[in-house]
Amino acid sequence: MTIRDICASFDVNGKYVRCEEIGTGNINCTYKVEYVRDGEKKEYIIQRINKNVFKEPEKVMENIVRVTENIRAQVKENGLDTHVFVLRAFRAKESGLPYIIDDCGDYWRCYRFIKNSITYDTCDDLNIIERAGQAFGKFQNYLNDFDASSLNVTIANFHNTSLRYKAFHKAIEENKCKRVNKVKEEIDKLLEFEEKACLLQKYLDCGEIPLRVTHNDTKCNNVSFDKTTGEALAVLDLDTVMPGAIAHDFGDAIRFVANTVIEDYPDVDEVALDLDKYEAFTKGFIGKVKDVLTEKEKESMNLGVFAMTVELAVRFLTDYLNGDVYFKTKYPGHNVDRARNQIALAQDVLNKKDCINAIIKKYL
Numbered sequence: 001m002t003i004r005d006i007c008a009s010f011d012v013n014g015k016y017v018r019c020e021e022i023g024t025g026n027i028n029c030t031y032k033v034e035y036v037r038d039g040e041k042k043e044y045i046i047q048r049i050n051k052n053v054f055k056e057p058e059k060v061m062e063n064i065v066r067v068t069e070n071i072r073a074q075v076k077e078n079g080l081d082t083h084v085f086v087l088r089a090f091r092a093k094e095s096g097l098p099y100i101i102d103d104c105g106d107y108w109r110c111y112r113f114i115k116n117s118i119t120y121d122t123c124d125d126l127n128i129i130e131r132a133g134q135a136f137g138k139f140q141n142y143l144n145d146f147d148a149s150s151l152n153v154t155i156a157n158f159h160n161t162s163l164r165y166k167a168f169h170k171a172i173e174e175n176k177c178k179r180v181n182k183v184k185e186e187i188d189k190l191l192e193f194e195e196k197a198c199l200l201q202k203y204l205d206c207g208e209i210p211l212r213v214t215h216n217d218t219k220c221n222n223v224s225f226d227k228t229t230g231e232a233l234a235v236l237d238l239d240t241v242m243p244g245a246i247a248h249d250f251g252d253a254i255r256f257v258a259n260t261v262i263e264d265y266p267d268v269d270e271v272a273l274d275l276d277k278y279e280a281f282t283k284g285f286i287g288k289v290k291d292v293l294t295e296k297e298k299e300s301m302n303l304g305v306f307a308m309t310v311e312l313a314v315r316f317l318t319d320y321l322n323g324d325v326y327f328k329t330k331y332p333g334h335n336v337d338r339a340r341n342q343i344a345l346a347q348d349v350l351n352k353k354d355c356i357n358a359i360i361k362k363y364l
Ligand SMILES: Nc1ncnc2c1ncn2[C@@H]1O[C@H](COP(=O)(O)OP(=O)(O)O)[C@@H](O)[C@H]1O
Pocket: 022, 024, 025, 026, 027, 028, 029, 030, 045, 087, 111, 112, 113, 114, 117, 118, 119, 221, 222, 224, 236, 237, 238, 239
């Protein structure tokens, strides 16, 4: 099936003009399709869902439809443009489902392209970081009353830090590739972090913090911005929408956006938590959610930054110990560099604890 055929299978009107692949995402295959209707340009997104990552695409789509419909109703209620502030998944003409399956068994979906929008792959601009924070905060705010437990868990134990540690302990014990001795220092550090890093999961398990709808991929390139005004519009990439803790979303966003270097930068002396970026995202995010947060959630936000950073370090080092079987690596020791980078960041989060607690307090 061509992209044109796929697009024609969905309930979109107008005449096909052209399509182009937009290659920014890491997970899915994404095309921008142009149509024309009554002389007016209409743009859509056609995406092939990555079946290796998402084993049950229909459950992913069910979550997306439920979440976006909930947000759309509120956007409408607030008198805002639903073509701009929320993703819209089209239904297939024949089945009425929000996806089609092609001859190869691949799942495809069709979204409305957010009007006049762009996304940023790298993000150093504090203004954009703050606005991305606002977008993710607003997303949480809209979904405050949504029963998160009713969502499909499309990737089991995604942020179950304790379980990630269990796998880490097993990898150390098994020592399949005889690598334990090479990373003794890193292992010791992560074992030292274990109790604190697992606290968030504990709070969630015993109901001390509420289960919420979480986005689980809170990167800047998953927010669309108005090309003209720079305003943050809709949150994109809802594949990993699942039940979780709000501190997962906040923590993972900070972990990614506020590291002074990229995630696998090998010189750990340069790894640090950039306080300006931390503040920019926090200002945007907390500004939009503070009214719906419980006291315990407020307390848990910076714990989320630590937990998400350590959790990823644990996953990288576990993979190294198991022989680099999960994450794609570009060179031997790539996973060790990644783990060291995240360990250094987690340590800096601890070192700057007083500072970041003061910043978050300012916006709560
Ligand atoms: N509805 C949309 N409107 C505008 N741009 C979009 C839309 N959906 C996706 N994109 C663009 O495509 C990119 C990849 O899509 P995304 O859903 O994030 O896939 P991936 O999971 O591969 O990251 C986004 O970063 C954004 O630039």
